[in-house]
Amino acid sequence: MSVYDAIEIDSLQGGPANLSQYRGQAVLIVNVASKCGLTPQYAGLERLHEQYAKRGFTVLGVPCNQFMGQEPGTSQEIAEFCSATYGVTFPMTEKVEVNGDARHALYERLVPTADAEGHTGDIRWNFEKFLISADGEVVARFSPQTEPDAPELVSAVEANLPTA
Template sequence: MDVLKYEMPLLTGSVQSLEAFKGKVVLIVNTASQCGFTPQFQGLEELYKKYEDQGLVVLGFPCNQFGKQEPGGSEEIGAFCEKNYGVTFPVFEKVEVNGEGAAPLYKDLTKAAPGLMGTKKIKWNFTKFLLNRQGEVVGRYAPTTKPEELEASIKDLLAQS
């Protein structure tokens, strides 16, 4: 299933084709600025900086569906990510990840990698999806999984052509 077939708006307002990331290892994360897991931005940025040259890209998708922990607009979200965590990886405009209004990207991600007991629902902020260089979902990780815990899997995928 090709989950990278979409074009999505970045926080800056420009539109990014996700197909541009084919050939890279992609980590997709639904984020929030006011969540207990928000400090994971630091680990995500560290992974991105460490492996960007080898082909890793981290994509952040802010979401306000869990405890209303992402109430701000695009400018606010971008300023928060940059100021507090020095985020340089692409961050997109706010999306919904569950329900009728869920972004088609997230409908595809949850279909390709259902959660516990086959549920397609995203449980909370900072759920992570790892894609190989062919754009296939190879892993889904809980919000409690710290970014650094994905490093071995990322290195394995980066080593594959």
């Protein structure tokens, strides 16, 4: 089943954002937080988004407050912080749970995918990344410490851009 099939999540600005709107694009899904040591990755994620957006790619930020309460803000506070501090223009979803009994359906679909070290299952920390192909398949998982401009991440994005 494609990640784009029947998974709905609200956008940070409110209202539903059915993931099917991304069908035909490559998407990097990242659980994000505003008060984390990895928060500066927002800048690299925005650069990646800007670099490949015209070629059918987007970053999708998914705020999560499950890791030491590092995303405590309201939707409005998160949106303002990301825009003002890092110039974020990529889409963001509502704040969700990525682990545990209340794990969002999107993450139920993502977490079985292994990263380069073979890790599957629970999200380990903020800024864990999943690359989704244009047809909605989870094609790669990257650890939270993998920077958005890391060669392995950039090459995976480039390999999964939709063909013209």
